[in-house]
Amino acid sequence: MSMLSRRNILKIGGAAAALPLLGQGAFAQEPLKVGFVLIGTPDDNGWNHGHDMGREAMEEALGSKVTSTVVTNVAEGPDSERVFRELAQQGHKLIFGTSFGFGDYMLKVAKEFPDVKFEWATGNATSPNLSTYNAKFHEGRAVLGTIAGMMTETNKLAYIGSIPIPEVRMGINSFALAARKVNPDVSVKVVYIDSWFDPAKEADATRALIDQGVDVFASHMDGPVSLQIAEERGIIGGFGQGADMSAFAPKAQLTSIIDVWGPHYIEAAQQVLDGTWAESSTWPGLKEGEVVIGPYNEKIPADVVAAAEKVRMGIIDGSLHPFAGPIMDNAGTERVAAGDIIDDGEFWAVDWYAAGVEA
The missing domain is CATH 3.40.50.2300 (Response regulator)
Known part of the structure; x- marks a missing residue:
């Protein structure tokens, strides 16, 4: 069949x-x-x-x-x-x-x-x-933030958000923390579209941010619109979300976060067939291969690729955590002390933005 x-x-x-x-x-x-x-x-x-x-x-x-x-x-x-x-x-x-x-x-x-x-x-x-x-998309955002912080020429980054839920805030904070770790002068402007897919509104927001000097974007939307606008305007670029979007923006897509759901769907279906399915919560990331960083655009300098790979491999081997302290929020309050991290159970209570985020 x-x-x-x-x-x-x-x-x-x-x-x-x-x-x-x-x-x-x-x-x-x-x-x-x-x-x-x-x-x-x-x-x-x-x-x-x-x-x-x-x-x-x-x-x-x-x-x-x-x-x-x-x-x-x-x-x-x-x-x-x-x-x-x-x-x-x-x-x-x-x-x-x-x-x-x-x-x-x-x-x-x-x-x-x-x-x-x-x-x-x-x-x-x-x-x-x-x-x-779920998948630990925020781990991928740390890789993207590293690239953005090193490549920006204006020190103005942006994050096109869908809806202000914990998953999206995790991504924004991870992106900003990683970018400021390599470039303390950057800021991250957040614009929420209030939808997972609204091409017209996303396009308008992207154009307005570029007019304000933003030259690198991250997106938490369901399509490639911000990348397409970045390609049209000739700025440094941005990142694919959920899949490789280079076909839509071969110059502007610097790399992408690719979600690999197949193994989970295979396992869950097999468990139902076997009668072994049980209530659970799963949250793999880069280490397990559910989150994958796509190919790097050839225009990314070698030292930037090396820094991005150091972050990616550090997350995989456990030597680096995207939310390791000290972390200050954008109001000047310490949220994570030096030597501490935000653990998996604490993520869902995060309702603040990291230093450098304008939201």
């Missing part, structure tokens, strides 16, 4: 139709039906694309043992509850919600379907049949 014949993509707009079981012989085991709920579409070349690549890796690895359904363009609101409920009613026994704002609705539906396993990406709460999974 080809991969294509096992893939169903449902566009939101009306109730999702019930899906027939595919290609079963008289004695064949019924495949595990796996649902994926995306806030955007796989062709965003970023966050949603990364999750869909992971889904495809799951299908390739498990073959006829699984069949998958992708529901796209699902807003973080009450309609997502309907989508999760309908997937469960249609017989999906493993359902992934791939955006933070799906959480309350997933937790509610999970209670109604105790025999269905749910997994919430970037979530912060679990239940007996709902796990969370």
Whole structure:
């Protein structure tokens, strides 16, 4: 059975139709039906694309043992509850919600379907049949911040943020701390778009920041818009988010954070098939290969690449932590003392910005 014949993509707009079981012989085991709920579409070349690549890796690895359904363009609101409920009613026994704002609705539906396993990406709460999974994107931001701090000519950096949730603040702080470690004169201007995907608003914000002198960008959006504007304006550049975006900005993309979700999706589906799935929270990063730094643009000087690699390898071998103290916030208060770090459990309470951040 080809991969294509096992893939169903449902566009939101009306109730999702019930899906027939595919290609079963008289004695064949019924495949595990796996649902994926995306806030955007796989062709965003970023966050949603990364999750869909992971889904495809799951299908390739498990073959006829699984069949998958992708529901796209699902807003973080009450309609997502309907989508999760309908997937469960249609017989999906493993359902992934791939955006933070799906959480309350997933937790509610999970209670109604105790025999269905749910997994919430970037979530912060679990239940007996709902796990969370995440990636330490902030580790990658430390590598990007190192490059930005060394390459900027104006000492003005920017971070295009989506929504001010802990995951995004982690990225901003990690980027700023790393940049100021190599260049104490830099500042990081943060602009929130209040959406994961709003190309027009993101483009306007990027142009305005460039007009203010920003010459290196980081982004926490689901597409390559800020990179495309950077390419058009001829500034130093920025970084891909979630996937390699060099095809859209070959000169402006300095490198990228690539999310590799396939191993997690394969493992979770296999656990459901084996009957071993259990409530858990996973948070891998650079060391485990769930966060990957893409190829470095050839225009990056060798000493900058070496500094970036020192950070990347230091995080992997444990000799460097992006949030090692001392850390001051942008109001002058010490938040992390020398010799201390912000541990994994403390990240979710961070509601402040590091020194140098203008937000």
